[in-house]
Amino acid sequence: MIGEVKDGVLSERARLLSKTPFFKGLHARDFEALASQTHERPMRAGEVLFRRDDPGASMLAIIAGEVRIVLPGADGRDQVIKLLRSGEVFGEIALFDGHPRTADAIAETNGRLLVVGRRDLLRLLKEDDGLALRIIVLLCDRLRSTDRFLELMLFHDTSARLASVILDLSNVRPGRRVDITQRALGEIVGAARETVNKKLREWQEEGTISLEPGRITVLDPASLERHVPHAGAALAV
Numbered sequence: 001m002i003g004e005v006k007d008g009v010l011s012e013r014a015r016l017l018s019k020t021p022f023f024k025g026l027h028a029r030d031f032e033a034l035a036s037q038t039h040e041r042p043m044r045a046g047e048v049l050f051r052r053d054d055p056g057a058s059m060l061a062i063i064a065g066e067v068r069i070v071l072p073g074a075d076g077r078d079q080v081i082k083l084l085r086s087g088e089v090f091g092e093i094a095l096f097d098g099h100p101r102t103a104d105a106i107a108e109t110n111g112r113l114l115v116v117g118r119r120d121l122l123r124l125l126k127e128d129d130g131l132a133l134r135i136i137v138l139l140c141d142r143l144r145s146t147d148r149f150l151e152l153m154l155f156h157d158t159s160a161r162l163a164s165v166i167l168d169l170s171n172v173r174p175g176r177r178v179d180i181t182q183r184a185l186g187e188i189v190g191a192a193r194e195t196v197n198k199k200l201r202e203w204q205e206e207g208t209i210s211l212e213p214g215r216i217t218v219l220d221p222a223s224l225e226r227h228v229p230h231a232g233a234a235l236a237v
Helices: 007-018 028-035 092-097 118-127 129-155 158-170 182-189 193-205 221-225
Strands: 038-043 048-050 058-064 067-072 078-084 104-107 111-117 177-179 209-212 215-218
Touching: 007 028, 007 038, 007 058, 007 111, 028 118, 028 129, 058 092, 058 118, 078 182, 092 129, 111 118, 118 129, 129 158, 158 177, 158 182, 158 193, 158 215, 158 221, 182 193, 193 209
Parallel strands: none
Antiparallel strands: 038 111, 048 104, 058 111, 067 078, 067 104, 177 215, 209 215
């Protein structure tokens, strides 16, 4: 059980949770209830937050910083599934089903996290059927997003994967800026850094993006969107 939280701290945590896309659609009272079950912790760049097959005892929301979600390969090569940023949530799957973690989570930068314990959240959901139903809807949205990522990786070329990831990351940043290295982009889309660099240079020459060391600025989102296929039928039914 989380100890008593001061009103000012509780309100700040509720505000942070309300800005988290994962929790969109929840009521104002839901954020206060969720915030009462959280505690805060720092993270350091390179820190392993959890490994695949670890017990899933908590869900985490990023207050500040970035986190990589990684699938470790049997051949020693890792596949970066997602680069998560401030306001995003991870670790929710194992939190709800009680099974081990399905991927690794590694801090990309220094930052801070809000941690929601499994026991505390499940007790809260048992007390509020409406909140439980709204959380189910949020989990379904997350599953659909995973389906779209799998479709992109399995059936579409590097240009489509790269454009989709850049647009996804730029949508949460002012000025459509994406602070990311080409190496990290390559890990996400499953392509060599050289391949990523060549495509980015092409788009820069076309005026679609501008490049700086460790940063991409989207100048013409519509041009990038033309590379992104329309979503097909959902994989999960």
